[in-house]
Amino acid sequence: MDIRLIVPGNVRHGSGGNKYNAKLAEHLEALGAAVETVTVDGGWPVGSPADRQRFADALDGGTTVIADGLVASGAPDEVAAAVGNGTRVWILSHMALAEHPTLEGKALAAATGVICPSNHAAGELRARHGRSGTVVARPGAETAGEANGSEPPHLVAVAALLPNKQQTLIVEALASLQDLSWTAALIGSHDADPAYAAEVAAAVERHGLEGRLAVTGELTGTPLERQWLAADLSLLASTSESFGMVVVESLAHGVPALVKEGTGAVEALGSSGAGQAVKIAGPGDLAKAIRAWLTDKSLRTEWRQVAMMSRHTLPGWDATARTVLDALTAGA
Incomplete structure (x- = not known):
């Protein structure tokens, strides 16, 4: 045809x-x-x-x-x-x-x-x-390398810097968790909406997170793969998603995900238990979910194990x- x-x-x-x-x-x-x-x-x-x-x-x-x-x-x-x-x-x-x-x-x-x-x-x-x-x-899903994770835990949010993707909300959530050990990376194009990208960078600076939260720009190939292999949890806080392909990419690496309830990303995550769909009305909701994951070793282990099993069942x-x-x- x-x-x-x-x-x-x-x-x-x-x-x-x-x-x-x-x-x-x-x-x-x-x-x-x-x-x-x-x-x-x-x-x-x-x-x-x-x-x-x-x-x-x-x-x-x-x-x-x-x-x-x-x-x-x-x-x-x-x-x-x-x-x-x-x-x-x-x-x-x-x-x-x-x-x-x-x-x-x-x-x-x-x-x-x-x-x-x-x-x-x-x-x-x-x-x-x-x-x-x-x-x-x-x-x-594409065949992907198995993530090794990091110490302290490393969180990634892979999406172009756009208002719908709510990276400023992610920054605000992480800013309230500075009493805990973690690193994070916002991985996505600065060019899709330069004004919003500037807001994200300003929020990182305002909260003094430059040493813990990297804003990398768009990554592909080996640099992106390094981020996935170092990741322990991925975040997708978009106000709307038709599916959320990055969630499948996360699971293909054995990395669990936190996604916003009521979006297509919930469908991408599925019901396997390799993460959680969270009602996100503000940064406090996301921060609460991340704190629970960071402070509960058994929960981290459970999500990781389920994500690892999911790698082999993704179409x-x-x-x-x-x-x-x-x-x-x-x-x-």
Whole structure:
């Protein structure tokens, strides 16, 4: 099967959506599909007329297209026109567009089909737009090295520095735990939102945490792997997550996670007990959960053991790609 994968060109930092798109393309090809990835620049999620024309051009002539929702969900007329001309357009909705519900609803209704990375994300689309029949293709896990941990315990939060990811809340929580032994690292791009990144850095300095809390910038490859191998716990305090691929990455290293209750990251963590979903209304809630973990050796041991067992049961990206390919083939 020939597949054209349309991705946004205006997300230049490391993101879960970007990684999902790349891994999906790679593993669809491993299953025998011919995948052409087309990057469309523009001010997405709702671009200018010229941006939307570039998107329309990318849709033209593609028999089967998977279009990232960041592009497609803000361009319902272009999706409808392409489908009307015989192109099968599947929208890969990583996260609902909270600020553009009307456009998104029309785009989803016009599309041939919709793919989501989690039941949580599919449920949001169903609640917002009544969209049923969404294909859920959960992100896969890659084989990863087993974390050795550190002494004192090392906490990591891997996400671009963005208000939604709530790194300032993490800093405030850790600032209230200076009576305990720990180190931490906030690992993510400073360029996604420079103003917010500056707020994070200022919060670290205000609380005098420079010697214990590193703000590393975006890391990839060996430097990122070193952080994972040294980690004892990962934190994801986002206000919203469609899935939280970093949680799967954490478990693949045998590192338990604390995530925010009510987000898709709870689905990524699962019910195995390799961490905890926490109701986070403020830094005090997160601080309480971290303190309990830091001061209870048996709890740390239990979470670590469960996370280690989880490493061997996580589905791979081949399962993600097979789910998508089966859906596309059935709809051909």
